Amino acid sequence: MSSGKPDRYAVFGNPIAHSKSPRIHALFAAQTGEAVEYSALLSEPGKFAQDVRKFQMAGGKGCNITVPFKQEAWVLADELSDYAARAGAVNTLAFRADGSLYGANTDGIGLVRDLQRNHDIRLQGKNILLLGAGGAVRGVLQPILETQPESLFIANRTADKALELAQDFAEFGQVVGGGFAAVKGRFDLIINGTAASLQGELPPLPAGCLSAGGCAYDMMYSAKPTAFVEWGRAQGAAQALDGLGMLVEQAAEAFFIWRDIRPDTQAILKKLREELAVG
Secondary structure, three states, rough: OOOOOOOEEEEEEEEOOOOHHHHHHHHHHHHEEEEEEEEEEOOOOHHHHHHHHHHOOOOHHHHHHHHHHHHHHHHOOOOHHHHHHHHOOOEEEEOOOOOOOOEEOOOHHHHHHHHHHOOOOOOOHHHHEEEEHHHHHHHHHHHOOOOOOOOOEEEOHHHHHHHHHHHHHHHHHEEEEEOOHOOOOOOOEEEEOOOOHHOOOOOOOOOOEEEEEEEEEOOOOOOOOOHHHHHHHHHOOOOOOHHHHHHHHHHHHHHHHHHOOOHHHHHHHHHHHHHHHOO
């Protein structure tokens, strides 16, 4: 157990006021007995690197990074984890004693752990459809492919982006990409990697593309079911899930990188879900 002044951590983003990261890490600290102080810091465009260095010089020990600075954090890091190097994005920085920055990407780890540990969803040997081809999808591809699914199809409105992404990660498993018109057959797991469903928008998926007993998973979350979660329920999904568990699991991996202690995420997730329901 740590003693004395708490170690300082933060999350940088723009916007950032909505972030649940301070609450999550406060719960982690209380649960583990770690002396941690965690805040949400707004960074303006063009000021991110300067703001991180300022926080480091003021005694900060590390930080998380969210939209729109994950690519800038990737450039800023002196050393990258394997996942971060391939993703081209960093969501966790650890400040080392020599002043160097270690960059990691914990998003994919968070997604896979939420599916496997919290919802008992087996990925090995499954046919998976991943929607979108932006940074969020790029950040989770390698960890998903390492679970050895039977196939992974990346569908995106701009087919070329999906094809390019599939080629970038082809060494890790059976992955192809294309436009939504190219989506054929049935999938055991469909993951929405876009933010569209928070605005009530859905990709043009063909009817019947979700297998009987399949799962629909939205990487986004909100107090009410997202449009994609509602779609999954309407399609008869055995489980229609949002991304709150992914958020908690990726945060737990960051906490482990910083503190070398892994929180009990299921207890934290249960508490957050209750708080979200209350508002």
